Amino acid sequence: MNKTIKVLELGRKDYKETWDLQEELFQKVLDTKIKNKREKSELPTDNSFIFVEHPHVYTLGKSGDLANLLLDEKQLAEKGATFYKINRGGDITYHGPGQIVGYPILDLENFFTDIHKYLRLLEEMVILTLAEYGLKSERSKGETGVWLDVGTPFARKICALGVRASRWVTMHGFAFNVNADLDYFDNIVPCGIKDKAVTSLNVEIGQKEVPVDEVKAKLKKHFAELFEAEFLEV
Template identity: 75%
Template sequence: MNKKIQLQDLGHKDYKDTWDYQEELFKEIVDLKIKNRREELNDETPNYFLYVEHPHVYTLGKSGDLSNLLLSEKQLADKGATFYKINRGGDITYHGPGQIVGYPILDLENFFTDIHKYLRLLEEAIILTLAEYNIFSSRSEGETGVWLGVGTPFARKICAMGVRASRWVTMHGFALNVNADLGYFDNIIPCGIRGKAVTSLNVELGVEKVNEEEVKQKILKHFTDLFEAEFENS
């Protein structure tokens, strides 16, 4: 079992280009697994973790409702945003500057074969990271992601999650609002959930800007511990 994960920070990158790149890495792992089974080999499968920041974009999961996008094509263009219907779980979400997006492309057979556990550990990595900023966050029953103020009238989401898995290989991942422009969330019903707000770490801390590189390192530290993994820069 290969618990080494190749870390790649893609910087500021177009959503579609990143999605295509994810698909390439995903296919590489799946094809190797098929070859291993067909030819009775035991070649080690790689794991990847991509960090990226996208230009303004809205994405709709395969089971999502298009009516949760509240903009016309012209309004999207006017806001400098794009829209894609994609192959992850979940409904609609927004990605943009000031948001840390993480795409773990893992062969879960290197770790454990449990998608539910995988999602819970992704959430836990974010919950532990926010705790380092003295922000208490938690899960909301039946709603994937990380929330603040659960059980109060002020429940608000700080991290959205949506994944795809096939043959125990994952893609897509999480989006943590760190210095995000929350106005862009007004154009959707985030994750198809009405009546709940969205927040960002800088808003919760009452500061203009949070050091995003520092947040990334904290996430990796907790991810390493939770998955008993080892990161390598590639």
Template identity: 80%
Template sequence: MNKTIQFLELGQMDYKEAWDYQEQLFKEILDIKIANRREESATETPNYLLLIEHPHVYTLGKSGDMANMLLNEKQLEAKGASFYKINRGGDITYHGPGQIVGYPILDLENFFTDIHKYLRLLEEMVILTLAEYGIAGTRSEGETGVWLDVGTPFARKICAMGVRASRWVTMHGFAFNVNADLGYFDNIIPCGIRGKAVTSLNVELGVEKVNEDKVKEKLLNHFANLFEAELRIVDRNVHIF
């Protein structure tokens, strides 16, 4: 079992470009697993974690409802945003500057074979990070992601999650609002959930801007500990295949 995870920080990247890159890594792992089964071999499968920031974009999951997108094509263009229907679970969400987006592309057979545990650990990573800022993040039953003040009229989501998995290989992941422009969420019904707000770490702390590099350090530390993994930094300019 390979518990080393190759970590790439890719900076700001177009959503489609990042999606294509995920698909390449995802296919690489699947191809190794299929070959291992066919040839009765035991080639080690790699694991990856990508951290990215996207330009303004809305994405709709495969089970999502198009009615939750409140803008037409011209309005999207006016806001400088793009839109994609994609192959993750979940409904509609927004990505943009000031948001830390993470795409773990893992062979869960290197860790554990439980997709629910996988999602709970991603949530726990964010909950532990929030706790370091004195904020009590929590889960909301039946609603994947990380929330604040669940069970009150002030419930609000600070981190959305949506994943795809095949043969225990994952892709897509989480979107943590750190310094996000929350106005962009007004153009959708986030995750298809009516009547609940969205928030960002800087808003909760009452500051103009949170140091995103420090947030990333905390996330990565908790991610490695929760998955009992070693993160190996890979330069974004290095071809990793």
């Protein structure tokens, strides 16, 4: 079992280009697994973790409702945003500057074969990171992602999740609002959930800007501990 994970730091990169890279890495792992099964071999499968920041973009999951995008093509262009219907679970979300977006492309057979556990550990990584900033965050029953003040009229989401998996290989992942422009969320019904707000780490701790690299380092630390993995920077 290969528990080493290659970290790809892409900086700011176009959503479609990053999606294509995800698909390439995802397919490579699938091909290795298919070959192993066909030839009864034991070639190791790679694990990768993409960290990226996207220009303004809205993405709609395969089970999502297009009505949750509140802009037409002209308005999207005016906002400097793009839109993609994609092959992850979940509804609509926004990605943009000031967000840490993470795409783990893992062969879960290197770790554990449980998608539910995988999602809960991604949430736990963010919950533990927020605790280091003095914030108590949690899960909201029936809703993926990480929230603050669950069960109150002030419930607000700080991190969204949406993944795809095939043969225990994962892609897509999480979007964590660190210094995000929250106005862009006004143009959608985030994750298809009405009447609940969205927030960002800098807002919650009253800081103009939180150092992204600092937050990323904390996320990596908690991920490595939770998955008993080792990161390899490439």
